[in-house]
Amino acid sequence: MPESKSDVLQGTLDLMVLKTLESMGPLHGYGIARRIEQVSENTVSLNQGTIYPALLRLQQRGWVKPEWGTSETGRRAKFYSLTRSGRKQIEQETENWERIAATMARFLAPSN
């Protein structure tokens, strides 16, 4: 267990959700939340519930679309999948993040 968990930044969660859907295909809210926890190796403290406002936000912007389906255990659940504009958004956001990360990296690199 890591010593500290960091809070999830707002825009970060959106990108995490999109990225999860890209790699995993259509998934329900619980699946997305679990996947994010697994990928981050529990370094982020995520109240799983916060995934739902994020999904609503993405849905309102037309990046994901919901559909009722059946889970692997036979439960009725809402599955989310990426839309075309959602994929485009991932590209944009990724570029954004890389730029920020690179900038931050330059600042954080030991000066010599």
Next chain:
Amino acid sequence: MITWVRVFVSRCVAFFRERKLDDDLNEELSAHIELAMEENLQRGMSREQARIAALRSFGGVAQIQERYRTLRGLPWIATTLQDIRFGARMLLKNPGFTAIAVLTLALGIGGNTAIFSIVNGVLLNPLPFPHAEQLVALHESKPNFPRGSISYPNFLDWQRENHSFSSIAIARGYVFSLTGRGDAEQVNSEYISADFFSVLGLHPLMWRRKFNGAPNVVGQPVTLDGHNYTIVGVIPASFHLRFSNFSDQDVYVPIRQWGVSVLMQRSAGLAIHGIARLKPGVTLQQAKADMDEVTRNLAVAYPDANRGAGASIVPLKEQMVGDVRPFLLVLLGAVGFVLLIACVNVASLLLARSTARGREFAVRTALGASRARVVRQLLTESLLLGVTAGAISLLPAVWGTHAALKLLPAALPRAEEISLDFRVLAFTMAVSLLTSTLFGLAPALRSSQANPQMALKEGGRGSSGTRHRTLGAFVVVEMAIALVLLTGAGLMIRSLVELWDVDPGFNPHNVLTFGMSFPSSMVDASSEEIRATYRAFDDRLASTPGVVAVSPVWGALPMGMDDERLFWLDGQPKPTSDHDMNWALDYIVEPDYLRVMQIPLKRGRFFTRQDDERAPLVAVVDDVFARKYFPGQDAIGKRIRMSDTGNAVEIVGLVPHVKQWGLDTDDTQALRAELYLPCMQMPENLLSAMRTGSGMVVRYDGSLAAVSDAIRRTSRQISAEQVIAGYQTMDSVISDSLASRRFAMILLGAFAAIALLLACIGIYGVMAYLVAQRIQEMGIRMALGAKRSDVLLLIFRYCGRLTLLGVAIGTASAIGLTRLMRDLLFNVKPRDPGILAVVAALLVLVAMAACLIPARRAASIEPMQALRTE
């Protein structure tokens, strides 16, 4: 940007599908929990452990739902709707409070709107003409008449020689009889000079009535007084203008065609008044200076007629509204006070209620409502109250405007055009909304600030004393304002009563006046024929059923028309100019005039049938005349000489003074001497003016309608072309002369009554609230041995203290403020102690009555019950 639109649309769609989406969300979330539980169960947890773990990793379900919802729909609108629903429920739960608050505000807003609409229409904006600020009324100022008649030759010279006006014009009223188109009819008309309508900026247009609105009347002939005229233009029906003695009429005829020889006399006073338009950029002062020079030159050129004569220039607006301005301003002040009382009332009601609701706010705060949320809820309630009141206020506003217009003196400009002013309505609504919001909010801010725990513990019990003091102050303010208004109304009523008590010098009851036009065949009648016609007409009229006595009146008619005659005292040299002549009001009548008007003869004799054209010339004068021209002597037997003929006339009788200028202003007029002359002794030129007709006065018995019909029948029997028109009782003539005053009195009285009612409601509301707040205290007092009468006394003492303070402050304010209405009063001083005492007593009585119910409730408290509840 596109994304933004997309989000908005999706929120809007969601707004209308909330229930369905809520179900969706609930199902989705419970699926989440169950999926998590399944996984936990697989890991080997017990069912209960699995559930708790799932919920813990999910976070607060309710919080997520709330966050989800605020993102999903239009939360702002949704909460507002919720607030409105809740507010409406709260208001309906207290129907008494709501009704009082709403009605109070509605009365205040409605009344204010009505009066402001009228003031705006009449005072601020009375002239519906282009560049109305350039329009002025013109008069010729003479020693006796600051705003006298302009003679036609002088007008022509003014027109030619002035440098200040782009155009000037004159007008003079006249009554034609119109024949040849159905029944003969009297038409009111104005003789006008050519520029009259272009001065105003109007262009003749359309014509209605006698021609059934036919558009092709231009070019058609009409017969007026037996002469043929051709219609050359039509004035729009909307044209409305009254100033001096001009009023909008049916027919306008060029003044040059007025067939009287005196028209061209420079000294003639023919009731001609003018209007003019200032050139752009010319000020009133410049125009006055310019006209001073013009008239000075004319006085030099024509000293006989023009010595001492000048030009009087008055802005047309001022000329029209000058008389009613003080009345309307007082009303404006009064209605402002009423609005103030209404606001204070609502404020105290809201304040009292919010104190009672302190506990509710505390509970809400304890349950997590933010201060902003509570404030918003209260704001919604206040606005709801204000908007409802605003909507209801349309009723008193519309009705009040109509009612007030009906009471308005007819002379007011544009009375028929004034309608509800919606800008004014918006303004008063804004004021009342502001009030209700402010006072709805102030306590909310305070109560939401308070520690909810403290408030809950207190249980809405003993509230802060400052609030009680504020409420008390409100009551005092209301009482004071109501007292000021009542005093104003009292003074107006007293003035009117005083005026009605003034002896007009004659008995106006059962006296009818009307105009009578002879057939056009009379146009060429000789003096003998005219006299014979009058005698015959008088006799026929006198024998008409219901008619007691009858007389023609030419010249002046008390409070109706005025007319002057110039003379000098016999034995003195004839003055060289009119300016040096003596002036008197002249009544040209027949022997029965005194019987008609019931003017008592003081000494000597009045005219008889023998005072005709062959008999020596005689006159009767009034007290004022006798005192002025024959001080210390007996006027009877003295002789005066008339300026037009030079004939000597002997004074044979003395009568009391008649209030020619109205009950209120007669005493202050310069020209008050009255001279009676017999009709039959009029010189040729005057008699020929009477050949078209004359005014008549009749004393009648029995029903007015029957007499009017009988007179009309008699007239028609004599000739079908003879016209009777303009029936008016002398009572109504007098009452018209007091119209502005009565208008102000009725409205002021109404406002004072409203103010009293509102103040009464306010006192009741505050006292009822205070009693409710102190039920426990009363219970304790009574448990400790206080008698019911002690409790009753306690309440009355508090109420009485507020009342007396209000009365004291109100009396002081009334003494200060009623001074402003001194001009409107008659025979009563602004600080009349009698009225102040009556008003104060009335107020104390009403206040005590208002706190009777709360006091009795306090006295009927069962001590044990009061202590047990809460």
